Amino acid sequence: MSTFQINLNPLKEPLGFIKILEWFASIFAFATCGGFKGKTEFQVNCPNKTGDNKTVTATFGYPFRLNQASFHTPPKVNVCEVNWEKHVLIGDYSSSAQFYVTFAVFVFLYCIAALLLYVGYTNLYRDSRKLPMIDFIVTLVATFLWLVSSSAWAKALTDIKIATGSRIVEELDPCKSEVSCHFVSVTSMGSLNVSVIFGFLNMILWGGNAWFVYKETSLHSPSNTSASHSQGGVPPTSGM
Helix, strand or coil, X not given: CCCCCCCCHHHHCHHHHHHHHHHHHHHHHHHHXXXXXXXXXXXXXXXXXXXXXXXXXXXXXXXXXXXXXXXXXXXXXXXXXXXXXXXXXXXXXXXXXXXXXXXHHHHHHHHHHHHXXXXXXXXXXXXXXXXXXXXXXXXXXXXXXXXXXXXXHHHHHHHHHHHCCCCHHHHCHHHHHCCXXXXXXXXXXXXXXXXXXXXXXHHHHHHHHHXXXXXXXXXXXXXXXXXXXXXXXXXXXXXX
16 A cells, blocks of 8 residues: 655646646635625615715625625615615525535645645556546546536626616616615626636636546556557568
8 A cells, every 4th residue: 555655746747737726726716706795885865855865785795695685774874764674686696606616615625635646645646547537537527517617607797797786776666766866886896707717717727637637547548467468579470
Protein backbone atom coordinates (compact mmCIF):
# COMPACT_ATOMS: atom_id res chain seq x y z
CA MET A 1 0.00 0.00 0.00
CA SER A 2 1.39 3.39 -0.99
CA THR A 3 2.27 5.81 1.77
CA PHE A 4 1.75 9.55 1.72
CA GLN A 5 4.82 11.25 0.25
CA ILE A 6 4.84 14.83 -0.97
CA ASN A 7 5.85 15.25 -4.59
CA LEU A 8 5.33 18.73 -6.04
CA ASN A 9 6.30 17.78 -9.58
CA PRO A 10 2.67 17.13 -10.68
CA LEU A 11 1.87 20.77 -9.87
CA LYS A 12 4.40 21.84 -12.50
CA GLU A 13 2.58 19.78 -15.11
CA PRO A 14 -0.68 20.85 -16.83
CA LEU A 15 -2.66 18.21 -14.92
CA GLY A 16 -1.83 19.67 -11.51
CA PHE A 17 -1.46 23.32 -12.49
CA ILE A 18 -4.90 23.50 -14.12
CA LYS A 19 -6.39 21.76 -11.09
CA ILE A 20 -5.08 24.63 -8.94
CA LEU A 21 -6.71 27.11 -11.32
CA GLU A 22 -9.98 25.16 -11.08
CA TRP A 23 -9.76 25.31 -7.30
CA PHE A 24 -9.33 29.09 -7.29
CA ALA A 25 -12.03 29.61 -9.92
CA SER A 26 -14.55 27.56 -7.92
CA ILE A 27 -13.91 29.77 -4.86
CA PHE A 28 -14.65 32.93 -6.82
CA ALA A 29 -17.72 31.31 -8.36
CA PHE A 30 -19.55 30.50 -5.11
CA ALA A 31 -18.18 33.46 -3.13
CA THR A 32 -19.33 36.14 -5.59
CA CYS A 33 -22.80 34.62 -5.81
CA GLY A 34 -23.42 33.29 -2.31
CA GLY A 35 -22.18 36.43 -0.55
CA PHE A 36 -24.34 38.94 -2.38
CA LYS A 37 -26.71 41.28 -0.55
CA GLY A 38 -28.49 44.21 -2.15
CA LYS A 39 -31.51 46.47 -2.04
CA THR A 40 -33.85 48.26 -4.38
CA GLU A 41 -35.65 51.45 -3.48
CA PHE A 42 -38.14 53.93 -4.84
CA GLN A 43 -39.73 57.16 -3.65
CA VAL A 44 -43.40 57.60 -2.86
CA ASN A 45 -45.34 60.83 -3.17
CA CYS A 46 -48.66 60.87 -1.29
CA PRO A 47 -51.63 62.49 -3.09
CA ASN A 48 -52.34 64.97 -0.28
CA LYS A 49 -48.71 65.82 0.49
CA THR A 50 -47.09 67.24 -2.61
CA GLY A 51 -43.31 67.41 -2.38
CA ASP A 52 -43.14 65.14 0.68
CA ASN A 53 -41.31 62.13 -0.77
CA LYS A 54 -40.65 59.03 1.33
CA THR A 55 -38.34 56.15 0.43
CA VAL A 56 -39.53 52.54 0.36
CA THR A 57 -36.87 49.82 0.32
CA ALA A 58 -36.71 46.06 -0.27
CA THR A 59 -33.56 44.11 0.60
CA PHE A 60 -32.66 40.87 -1.14
CA GLY A 61 -29.73 38.48 -1.51
CA TYR A 62 -28.71 34.87 -1.92
CA PRO A 63 -30.60 32.55 -2.46
CA PHE A 64 -32.78 35.18 -4.20
CA ARG A 65 -36.23 34.22 -3.01
CA LEU A 66 -37.56 37.60 -4.09
CA ASN A 67 -41.13 36.64 -3.27
CA GLN A 68 -40.10 36.67 0.39
CA ALA A 69 -38.43 40.09 0.23
CA SER A 70 -40.97 42.58 1.57
CA PHE A 71 -40.80 46.36 1.33
CA HIS A 72 -39.90 48.51 4.33
CA THR A 73 -40.31 52.16 5.18
CA PRO A 74 -38.27 54.33 7.57
CA PRO A 75 -38.89 53.41 11.25
CA LYS A 76 -42.11 54.79 12.73
CA VAL A 77 -43.10 56.41 9.46
CA ASN A 78 -46.49 55.69 7.91
CA VAL A 79 -46.05 56.26 4.19
CA CYS A 80 -49.31 57.22 2.52
CA GLU A 81 -51.37 55.00 4.83
CA VAL A 82 -50.15 51.89 3.00
CA ASN A 83 -48.92 48.72 4.71
CA TRP A 84 -45.87 48.26 2.51
CA GLU A 85 -44.68 45.14 4.33
CA LYS A 86 -47.55 43.19 2.78
CA HIS A 87 -46.03 43.79 -0.65
CA VAL A 88 -43.06 41.78 -1.92
CA LEU A 89 -40.82 41.50 -4.95
CA ILE A 90 -41.75 39.08 -7.71
CA GLY A 91 -40.01 35.78 -8.45
CA ASP A 92 -38.14 32.91 -6.82
CA TYR A 93 -34.73 32.18 -8.31
CA SER A 94 -33.36 30.09 -5.46
CA SER A 95 -33.21 26.83 -7.44
CA SER A 96 -30.76 28.18 -10.04
CA ALA A 97 -28.68 30.09 -7.48
CA GLN A 98 -28.45 27.22 -4.99
CA PHE A 99 -27.64 24.68 -7.69
CA TYR A 100 -24.83 26.90 -8.94
CA VAL A 101 -23.35 27.60 -5.50
CA THR A 102 -23.73 24.03 -4.23
CA PHE A 103 -22.06 22.60 -7.31
CA ALA A 104 -19.22 25.12 -7.03
CA VAL A 105 -18.65 24.06 -3.39
CA PHE A 106 -18.54 20.37 -4.38
CA VAL A 107 -16.02 21.21 -7.12
CA PHE A 108 -13.93 23.11 -4.56
CA LEU A 109 -13.84 20.04 -2.30
CA TYR A 110 -13.10 17.68 -5.18
CA CYS A 111 -10.16 19.82 -6.31
CA ILE A 112 -8.67 19.63 -2.80
CA ALA A 113 -9.01 15.81 -2.80
CA ALA A 114 -7.54 15.54 -6.32
CA LEU A 115 -4.59 17.77 -5.47
CA LEU A 116 -3.85 15.70 -2.37
CA LEU A 117 -3.90 12.59 -4.54
CA TYR A 118 -1.64 14.14 -7.19
CA VAL A 119 0.86 15.48 -4.65
CA GLY A 120 0.75 12.87 -1.89
CA TYR A 121 0.07 9.66 -3.80
CA THR A 122 1.62 10.32 -7.20
CA ASN A 123 2.75 6.74 -7.79
CA LEU A 124 -0.56 5.28 -6.64
CA TYR A 125 -2.45 7.53 -9.05
CA ARG A 126 -0.26 6.79 -12.07
CA ASP A 127 0.10 3.05 -11.41
CA SER A 128 -3.64 2.60 -10.97
CA ARG A 129 -6.04 2.07 -13.85
CA LYS A 130 -9.18 3.01 -11.91
CA LEU A 131 -8.17 6.34 -10.34
CA PRO A 132 -7.29 8.17 -13.58
CA MET A 133 -10.44 6.78 -15.21
CA ILE A 134 -12.59 8.02 -12.30
CA ASP A 135 -10.86 11.38 -12.50
CA PHE A 136 -11.55 11.53 -16.24
CA ILE A 137 -15.25 10.71 -15.85
CA VAL A 138 -15.64 13.28 -13.08
CA THR A 139 -13.92 15.88 -15.27
CA LEU A 140 -16.34 15.26 -18.15
CA VAL A 141 -19.38 15.38 -15.85
CA ALA A 142 -18.11 18.55 -14.15
CA THR A 143 -17.60 20.25 -17.52
CA PHE A 144 -21.20 19.52 -18.50
CA LEU A 145 -22.59 20.60 -15.12
CA TRP A 146 -20.63 23.86 -15.24
CA LEU A 147 -22.29 24.58 -18.57
CA VAL A 148 -25.76 23.76 -17.24
CA SER A 149 -25.44 25.55 -13.90
CA SER A 150 -23.79 28.65 -15.39
CA SER A 151 -26.41 28.95 -18.13
CA ALA A 152 -29.26 28.56 -15.64
CA TRP A 153 -27.72 31.09 -13.27
CA ALA A 154 -27.08 33.58 -16.10
CA LYS A 155 -30.76 33.39 -17.10
CA ALA A 156 -31.87 33.77 -13.47
CA LEU A 157 -29.60 36.78 -13.01
CA THR A 158 -31.16 38.48 -16.02
CA ASP A 159 -34.62 37.95 -14.49
CA ILE A 160 -33.43 39.21 -11.09
CA LYS A 161 -32.20 42.44 -12.66
CA ILE A 162 -35.60 42.95 -14.27
CA ALA A 163 -37.54 42.07 -11.11
CA THR A 164 -35.56 44.49 -8.93
CA GLY A 165 -35.26 47.30 -11.47
CA SER A 166 -37.59 50.11 -12.46
CA ARG A 167 -40.29 47.60 -13.30
CA ILE A 168 -41.26 47.24 -9.64
CA VAL A 169 -43.15 50.55 -9.61
CA GLU A 170 -45.27 49.22 -12.47
CA GLU A 171 -46.10 45.98 -10.66
CA LEU A 172 -46.99 47.26 -7.17
CA ASP A 173 -50.71 47.76 -6.66
CA PRO A 174 -50.41 50.96 -4.53
CA CYS A 175 -48.28 52.57 -7.25
CA LYS A 176 -50.96 51.85 -9.83
CA SER A 177 -53.71 53.83 -8.14
CA GLU A 178 -53.21 55.25 -4.65
CA VAL A 179 -49.79 56.94 -4.72
CA SER A 180 -47.15 58.19 -7.13
CA CYS A 181 -43.99 56.08 -7.20
CA HIS A 182 -40.63 56.92 -8.74
CA PHE A 183 -37.84 54.34 -9.00
CA VAL A 184 -34.59 55.49 -7.35
CA SER A 185 -31.89 52.83 -7.50
CA VAL A 186 -30.87 49.20 -7.08
CA THR A 187 -27.59 47.83 -5.76
CA SER A 188 -24.99 47.18 -8.45
CA MET A 189 -24.85 43.51 -9.39
CA GLY A 190 -21.29 43.57 -10.68
CA SER A 191 -20.23 40.73 -8.37
CA LEU A 192 -23.06 38.59 -9.72
CA ASN A 193 -21.91 39.29 -13.26
CA VAL A 194 -18.45 38.14 -12.18
CA SER A 195 -19.95 34.93 -10.79
CA VAL A 196 -21.45 34.13 -14.20
CA ILE A 197 -18.11 34.82 -15.89
CA PHE A 198 -16.32 32.50 -13.48
CA GLY A 199 -18.94 29.84 -14.11
CA PHE A 200 -18.18 29.73 -17.82
CA LEU A 201 -14.45 30.11 -17.11
CA ASN A 202 -14.69 26.99 -14.95
CA MET A 203 -16.38 25.16 -17.81
CA ILE A 204 -13.47 26.09 -20.12
CA LEU A 205 -10.87 25.04 -17.54
CA TRP A 206 -12.50 21.67 -16.87
CA GLY A 207 -13.07 21.03 -20.57
CA GLY A 208 -9.45 21.84 -21.37
CA ASN A 209 -8.15 19.74 -18.51
CA ALA A 210 -10.10 16.72 -19.76
CA TRP A 211 -7.37 16.08 -22.33
CA PHE A 212 -4.59 16.01 -19.74
CA VAL A 213 -6.61 13.72 -17.47
CA TYR A 214 -7.39 11.49 -20.44
CA LYS A 215 -3.66 11.08 -21.12
CA GLU A 216 -3.31 9.49 -17.66
CA THR A 217 -5.96 6.85 -18.35
CA SER A 218 -5.52 3.40 -19.84
CA LEU A 219 -7.53 4.60 -22.85
CA HIS A 220 -4.53 6.68 -23.89
CA SER A 221 -1.71 4.77 -22.21
CA PRO A 222 -1.87 0.99 -22.61
CA SER A 223 -1.38 -1.08 -19.48
CA ASN A 224 2.05 -2.45 -18.75
CA THR A 225 0.87 -5.94 -19.60
CA SER A 226 -0.48 -5.07 -22.98
CA ALA A 227 2.50 -2.81 -23.61
CA SER A 228 5.00 -5.56 -22.90
CA HIS A 229 2.93 -7.98 -24.95
CA SER A 230 2.90 -5.65 -27.91
CA GLN A 231 6.66 -5.26 -27.62
CA GLY A 232 7.24 -9.00 -27.67
CA GLY A 233 9.26 -10.43 -30.51
CA VAL A 234 7.27 -11.21 -33.60
CA PRO A 235 9.15 -13.43 -35.97
CA PRO A 236 9.59 -11.82 -39.35
CA THR A 237 7.99 -13.46 -42.29
CA SER A 238 10.42 -15.54 -44.23
CA GLY A 239 11.24 -14.32 -47.65
CA MET A 240 10.39 -16.40 -50.59
